[in-house]
Amino acid sequence: MTTAVTNPRHGGEEEGAARSASLRGGGRAAGGRTAVVARARQVVKAYGSGETRVVALDSVDVDIARGQFTAIMGPSGSGKSTLMHCLAGLDTVTSGEIFLDDTEITRLKDKKLTQLRRDRIGFIFQAFNLLPTLNAIENITLPMDIAGRKPDAEWLRRVVDTVGLSDRLKHRPNQLSGGQQQRVAVARALAARPEIIFGDEPTGNLDSRAGAEVLGFLRTSVDELGQTIVMVTHDPVAASYADRVLYLADGRIVDEMERPTADAVLDRMKDFDARGRTS
Ligand SMILES: Nc1ncnc2c1ncn2[C@@H]1O[C@H](COP(=O)(O)OP(=O)(O)OP(=O)(O)O)[C@@H](O)[C@H]1O
Ligand SMILES: [Mg+2]
Numbered sequence: 271m272t273t274a275v276t277n278p279r280h281g282g283e284e285e286g287a288a289r290s291a292s293l294r295g296g297g298r299a300a301g302g303r304t305a306v307v308a309r310a311r312q313v314v315k316a317y318g319s320g321e322t323r324v325v326a327l328d329s330v331d332v333d334i335a336r337g338q339f340t341a342i343m344g345p346s347g348s349g350k351s352t353l354m355h356c357l358a359g360l361d362t363v364t365s366g367e368i369f370l371d372d373t374e375i376t377r378l379k380d381k382k383l384t385q386l387r388r389d390r391i392g393f394i395f396q397a398f399n400l401l402p403t404l405n406a407i408e409n410i411t412l413p414m415d416i417a418g419r420k421p422d423a424e425w426l427r428r429v430v431d432t433v434g435l436s437d438r439l440k441h442r443p444n445q446l447s448g449g450q451q452q453r454v455a456v457a458r459a460l461a462a463r464p465e466i467i468f469g470d471e472p473t474g475n476l477d478s479r480a481g482a483e484v485l486g487f488l489r490t491s492v493d494e495l496g497q498t499i500v501m502v503t504h505d506p507v508a509a510s511y512a513d514r515v516l517y518l519a520d521g522r523i524v525d526e527m528e529r530p531t532a533d534a535v536l537d538r539m540k541d542f543d544a545r546g547r548t549s
Contacts, residue, residue: 307466307498308334308357313366315352315521326352328521329366334466339492339499341509343535344518345542350502351470353518357500358391358468359383370465388417392459392467396474398451400443400458407439410458421461429460432495433487449480456487460497467491469501473508485511506535517542 315327326349334340334357342350355361356368359375368376370390375383400409410430414421430436433453443451452472459467469488473481489511491497501512509515510532517525519542527538 305336306333307336307371308332308500309367309369310353310357311367311369313353313356313368314364315349315356315361316364326521327356327363330521330523332357332516332523334498334500335514336465336498337492337496338514339489339512340501341512341515341530342500342502342518343504343509343515343539344524348518349521350518352521354468354470354500354502358393358466359387388413389462390465392462392464394452394455394459394467394469394472396471398443398448398455398475400451400454402443405440405442406435406446406454406457409443409454410461413458414462417462419462422463425463426461428495429457429491432460432490433457434483447480448476449483452476452480452484453487456484456491460491460495466498466500469499471502471504473503473505478507481505481508506532506539509535 310330310332313327313330314325317324317326328349330349330353332353342353344350352361356363359368359370359378363376366376367374370386373386375386378386401412404412407430411421411426430439433456435450435453435457438446438450441450443454446454452475456472459469472488473484476484485508488499488501492499492513499512501508503509510530512530513528515527515530515535516523517527517538524542525538527534
C-alpha cells in the first residue's frame with residue numbers, strides 16, 4: 271500500500287475545539303436540525319438461521335454527526351457494509367432502530383423507504399455505476415431527473431467546480447479516467463444535497479493518486495458545502511481524511527478515533543491484529 275499522500279485536512283486546535291463544542295452542544299444545532307443526522311440503536315442484523323446463522327451486527331449503537339466525515343474500518347466480514355446498508359435503508363434490520371433525523375427508517379414501508387433514499391440519501395459505490403450512454407452532466411443530474419426534481423443551477427455549478435469537472439461535462443464515462451468517473455459519481459451524490467452520503471470503499475478501485483483526488487473532494491464537500499459523509503474503507507490513508515474513525519470487529523463497534531492520522535490508524539490496526547491473534 272502506498273501511503274505517500276499526506277492529508278492536508280487537519281486544521282488547528284481551535285477548529286477541533288469548535289467542532290467538539292458543537293457536537294457537545296445538546297441535540298440540536300442552529301436552524302432546529304439535529305446535530306446528529308443518523309442514529310443506530312441496538313441494531314442487530316442476522317443472516318440465515320440455525321447452524322448457518324451469522325450475526326453481522328451485534329447490538330450496535332452509533333451516532334453520525336451532521337457535517338462530519340466518518341470512516342468505518344474493520345477486518346473483512348466485521349460488518350462494515352452491513353452497517354452502512356442498514357444506516358442507509360438499503361437493508362432491513364433484525365431488531366433495533368435506525369433514525370435519519372427524526373424519521374425512524376426501520377419503521378418505514380418499502381415505498382416510503384425508497385422515497386426517503388431517493389430524496390435524502392446519496393450513495394457512492396466502489397464500482398462507479400455510471401450510465402455509459404449518458405455524458406457526465408447527464409449522469410450527475412439523472413437521479414434528480416428521475417425524481418422529477420429540478421437541480422438548483424447555482425448549486426450544481428458549485429458541485430461541478432468543487433469536484434473539478436467543469437471541462438469534462440460533455441464526456442461520456444468511457445472518455446473519462448477512473449478517477450474522473452468517480453468524481454462524476456461524487457458530484458451525482460452531492461447534486462441533490464442529500465442529508466447524508468454513504469460510500470462503500472469509494473476509492474477501492476482507484477490508484478492512490480486518483481483516490482487521493484476523490485478523497486480530497488469528499489473532504490472539501492464536508493468543509494465547504496457542509497456535507498455529511500460516512501465511508502467504509504480498508505485504507506488508513508483514506509481514513510485519515512475523515513474526522514472520526516469507527517472500528518468494527520465481529521459486528522460490534524470496538525473503538526473509535528477522532529482526528530485520525532494515517533500512522534495512528536495503521537498503529538491501531540496492528541494493535542487489533544495482535545490482539546486478534548492472542549485471543
Ligand atoms: N446476504 C448475506 N447472507 C449471509 N451472510 C451475509 C450476507 N451479507 C453479509 N453476510 C455476512 O455478514 C458478515 C458481515 O458482512 P459484511 O459484508 O458487512 O462485512 P464487511 O466488513 O463489509 O467485509 P468486507 O471488508 O470484506 O467488505 C460476514 O460474516 C458475511 O459473511
Ligand atoms: Mg464490505
